[in-house]
Amino acid sequence: MEFSLPDELVELRDRVDVFIRDEVIPYENDPRQEYHGPTDGLRLELVEKARAAGLLTPNGPTEYGGGGLDYRSMAVVFEAAGYSTLGALALNIQAPDEGNTHLLNVVATDAQKERWLRPLVEAKIRSVFSMTEPDGGAGSDPSLMKTTAKQDGDEYVITGRKWLITGAPGAAFNIIMARTEDEKGNDLGATMFLADMDEPGIELVRLLDTMDSNSPGGHGIMDYKELRVHKDNVLGEVGKGFRYAQVRLAPARMTHCMRWLGAARRAHDIATQYARERHAFGKRIGEHEGIGYMLADNENELHLCRLSIWHACWLLDQGEQARQETSMSKVFCSEALGRVVDRSVQVLGGKGITAETVVERIYRDIRAFRIYDGPSEVHRWAQARHILGRN
Template sequence: MDFSLSDELTDLKARVEAFVRDELIPRERDPRQGPHGPSDELRRELNQRALAAGLFAPHMPREWGGLGLDHRGKAVVFEAAGYSLLGPLALNIAAPDEGNMHLMEQVADERQKHRWLGPLSRGETRSCFAMTEPRPGSGSDPGMLATTYRKVDGGYRINGEKWLITGAQGASFTIIMARDVNSPEGKPRATMFLADMDTAGISVDRTLDTLDQSFPGGHCEVSFTDVFVPDEDVLGAEGEGFRYAQVRLAPARLTHCMRWLGAARRAHDIAVDYASRRHAFGKPLIEHEGTGFQLADNEMDIHTSRLVIAHTAWVLDQGHKGRHESSVAKVICSEAIWRVVDRSMQVLGGFGTTGDTVVERIFRDVRPFRIYDGPSEVHRWSIANRLARGQQK
């Protein structure tokens, strides 16, 4: 594996870092950010700045206005963008839109791409991915999928409830995961559907109050009541929903790791700077082993995460599905990133709990990463099952 960066990618990384430093960090206290994420007005303004800088949608193919980066290129650029919580939003590489763009680019037909993917990739719209359900529906166990569809003349009727649907408030369209109402219990036959959010029967019922606040549109409860979706708006093939979910989820887990690694590095840099200037017991904090060792551990966790991301990106770039590798990366990186941010706050002491630095905000926003896109326990279970199957052969 070659970990060296091309001259072009090195230059792109430097440009993103400069953009974050000069354009985004000064705007991090913009009042158009609330408990349910930045406003669309702020998002569009930041998008225009990224467009002017030639940094917009770097993950998308050039035919859709992007820079055509492979996964290894994304690892470099997404981490650089994540150094500010506004970075992914500005570059149009934030979840859930980034994952939805990847999925549609791989699975959607040409008509669907022009109708939904084009506007999304240009930042004209936002989207959401309606998969997670309240109990007794599907969370980590896809076999519990409760939202149903049934075939009718010219299309399908969908009924069910979803929750923790990121970005639903203000989204232009959604990708709905539902099971065939006639599929056997415990073994659902799932299909993905594309639908505009103003379709009759789709209702955003509540925006949940959550720990994190960086996703536009927040996290919502959404209901589907006899929603009609025409045949041509099935995403991919009927019955292939779970397979397409892996097309989306494996890369999406990895890009989460990339973005949050940038945020963790920001928290670490703030802690190093503070520990170098703050004195106690006759010397700078960083010269006390209790502080210096925590920052050294941060360095190691950041380095390890970066290597894991690079390896998994390489696997995906080789054309492999990377499901196992992405589970490994998700657990290692989400837990290492959390440790980095937690230690950084500890080093900052009382100062770290205030809004005087962005560390307090990163602390809140990064904690849910160990839960969404599969909690660590589910990924460990999947990894263990793979080991068991290997022993049985």
């Protein structure tokens, strides 16, 4: 594994750094950043700035207008973008669109790519990924999925409820996971379907009030009431939905880690600057061991998170599934970066719990990282099974 960065990647990272500092951070207090996330008007304004700078969708396939970065390069660029709470949105690398871009590129037909992937890469539209269900349905255990898709001739009729669906208001299309039955009622397994959000049978029930507020539209509850989807809009093969979910989720764990590494580094930088300037008991507070040790712990964990991310990304670039390594990285980064931000709040003292800095916002947003794409406990459980099953 090579740790040095090629010159072109360093140049791209530096361009993103400057873009985030000069063009994106000034928008962090924009009134269009509402309770349930940034408005689409704000998103589109930032997207156009990234487009003009040649930084839009750096991860997307080149044939559809993206930058075509490999995972190692994504780790560097996504961290730089994550330095602002609006950075991923500006570069069109936010969840769930980033994960859906990857999934469509790997699984979709050419016709599906033209219809949905191209405008997604061009940041003309947003998308959602509908898998999680309310209590009693699919969550950490996807085998409990209650949403059904029953075959009716050339169509599938989808019925069920999904929740915590990120970005539902204003999204253009939907990737829906449902347990599939043929016309005789035989269980065919889970399948993914593509559907435009304005199709009859799709209803946004309501938005959920959540701690985090970094996704356009927030998180919603979706009902599917006899939604009819033509067989041409099945994503991949019938019955292989869980396999495709792994295609999407393993890399998505890493992109979460990348973005949140940038956010935690921002919180640490703000706390460090404060520790240099604030005086108490005759010297700068950073010179007191209690504060200095917290800053040192932050540096340690930021460094280890970066190494973990880079290693897992290197494995993905070698064609490995890297399920264990991406899972380990997700658990470690989600918890370590949470600690970094928590210490940053503590260093800032009273200022840290106010909106006078962005650290308070990062603190609220990053807490969800330990739950999204699998809570830490489920990852540890899967890791333990892997450990016990080794020869």
